[in-house]
Amino acid sequence: MKITTLALAALALTSGLPAAPALAGPGHGGGHSHYDGHAAALGEPGDPKAKARTVNVVMTDEMRFTPGTVTVKRGETIRFIVKNDGQLRHEMTLGTMDELTEHAKVMEQHPDMEHDDPNAVTVEPGETKTILWKFTKAGSFDYGCLVPGHMPAGMKGRITVR
Numbered sequence: 001m002k003i004t005t006l007a008l009a010a011l012a013l014t015s016g017l018p019a020a021p022a023l024a025g026p027g028h029g030g031g032h033s034h035y036d037g038h039a040a041a042l043g044e045p046g047d048p049k050a051k052a053r054t055v056n057v058v059m060t061d062e063m064r065f066t067p068g069t070v071t072v073k074r075g076e077t078i079r080f081i082v083k084n085d086g087q088l089r090h091e092m093t094l095g096t097m098d099e100l101t102e103h104a105k106v107m108e109q110h111p112d113m114e115h116d117d118p119n120a121v122t123v124e125p126g127e128t129k130t131i132l133w134k135f136t137k138a139g140s141f142d143y144g145c146l147v148p149g150h151m152p153a154g155m156k157g158r159i160t161v162r
């Protein structure tokens with residue numbers, strides 16, 4: 001199984017991303033290990049030294065985020081503490097619904113892809129991870145679990161920035 005996983009990872013790095021031009025936006029080329037402009041519509045990575053409000057998010061195998069809606073004041077930095085209460089791997093990615101839908105398509109071809117971006121965390125069962133994000137623009141935004149099948153099953157939520 002290890003070889004399969006590695007082969008998939010290699011595929012994702014070599015052929016997968018260039019084959020998805022919709023994702024090849026500004027600065028996307030470098031892979032998933034650093035901030036590359038994802039979710040720029042929502043704001044920017046939070047400053048660890050800034051004052052932040054904590055929002056606890058729980059993910060379950062019922063394909064739900066709790067809470068399913070979050071309201072934020074423009075300019076506020078939120079520390080999402082994201083806990084996986086299920087038996088399956090889940091993830092939380094902040095973005096616009098267009099971004100999330102595009103990214104979910106890539107994930108369907110490369111289900112082992114993991115995320116370590118400022119706007120996304122991959123969380124193994126029983127683990128907790130953190131997203132620190134500053135919402136600089138007003139509007140309605142989304143979050144979703146991009147593990148194949150999860151977002152279509154309802155694993156998504158809405159962020160309102162006022």
Ligand SMILES: [Cu+2]
Nearest residue numbers: 090091145150
């Ligand atoms: Cu999920």
